[in-house]
Amino acid sequence: MDSVTQVLLGAAVGEVVAGKKAGNKAVMWGAICGTIPDLDVIGRHFLSTVEALDFHRGISHSLLFAVIISPVLGFGIRRLYRQSNATWRDWTILVFLSLFTHALLDCFTTWGTQLFWPASYRVAFKSVFVIDPLYTLPLLISLVWLVFLPQNSGKRRKLNHAGLILSSGYLVITLVAKYQANQVFENSFDVQGIEVERYDSRPAPLNIVLWTVNVETDKGYYIGYYSFLDEDRKIKYDFFPGNHELLGEYGAYKEVKKLTEITENWYTVEVADHGIILNDLRFGQSSGWEAGEGNFVFAYHIYPTVSGIQVDEVEKNFKDGRKMLKQLWRRITGN
Structure with a gap:
């Protein structure tokens, strides 16, 4: 999820664990610890493109990282606030839960999270877009309100619990919505005679009303959209040839093998002026998506160099962001 949401979730967790004993200090440290896992973005500055992709949501989002770092940070925070009623144990639990809930929330998005690192498997429920206001707003409202209340206030506890219950309940709703959308997609495969090898669904940006599905067949890939506000369940699919043979000799390089592994083999290849373009299908297109046209959000240019590739x-x-949002809203409201 986006950094703002993770900060808010960490702050809410901090309030639950140590709000009575440390007040807004607990909220602050929950917010800080809630954003620590995303510091893995610094990998972009000293790792190659593929290495940085593999590093993202890796060790810093794992249970192992949370277990190891929590007592250390807990000890350091306790040293800062020796006069506080919060103990080393309290701060350690606060740090652990702030880190763990960050990783757990990321598991609901498309990219996936190596929760069980060093195992390479990424947990990805794919039921929430990386930015979803309906998840974030309950946390934001409750936290902005409660930080102005005394730390021993019962109303403060109730506000925080309400924010967490509403946001967590929303996550459950996203899973139900995904299940229902999948039922529609599966029925459309049968009706349209699409011989599916596998399929993968996720919500469109900023909502859980409009859903998109990627379908793999022996001929290539189909991408379709369904809104719960559609007048009917007739889904229009756009076809994208895989062209995996265009990888050619590039496919022998470990960087390309790792890249195709990261995309979970949801990719197409096209010829570029110099080398090839590998499109990651999991995140759709940034423009022209309604008509199956335009560039994919995540694409990678692979080309030869003197030393290899x-x-x-x-x-x-995203220059025409306003137009894209209008198109998104129009499609959300039904076909």
Whole structure:
């Protein structure tokens, strides 16, 4: 999830664990610890493109990291606030739960989280977009309100619990919505005679009303959309040839093998002026998505160099963001 949401979730967890004993200090340290896992983005500055992708949501989002770092940070925070009623145990639990809930929340998004690192498996429920206001707002409202109340206030506890219950309940609703959308998609496969090898669904940006599905067949990939506000369940699918054979000799390089592994083999290949472009299908297209046109949000330029190959992420283009949001809203409201 986005950093703001993770800060808010960490702050709410901090209040639950040590709010009575440390007041807003617990909220502050929960917020700080809630954003620590995302510091793995610094990997972009000293790792290659593929290495940074593999590093993201890796060790820093794992249970092992939380278990090891929590008592250390807990000890340091306790040293800062020796006069506080919060003990080393309290601060250690606060740190652990702030780190763990960060990773757990990320598991609901598309990218996936190596919760059980060093195992390479990424947990990904794919039921929430990385930014979802309906999840974030209950946490934001309750926390902005409660930080102005005394730390021993019962109303403070109730506000925080309400924010957490509403946001957590929303996560449950997203799983139910995903299940219902999948039922519609599966029925459409049968009706349209699409021989599916596997499929993968997720919500469109900023909502859980509009859902998108990627479908793999022996001929290539289909991408379709369904809104719960559609007048019917007739889903229009756009076809994208895989063209995996265009990898050619590039496919023998470990960087490319790792890249295709990261995409979970949801990728297409196209010829570029110099080298090839590998498109990650999991995150859709940034423009023209309604008509199955436009560039994919995540794409990678692979090209030869003197020493081997180079893999660069293709620069994203969101210049016409307002138009894209209008298209998104129009599609959310039904076909």
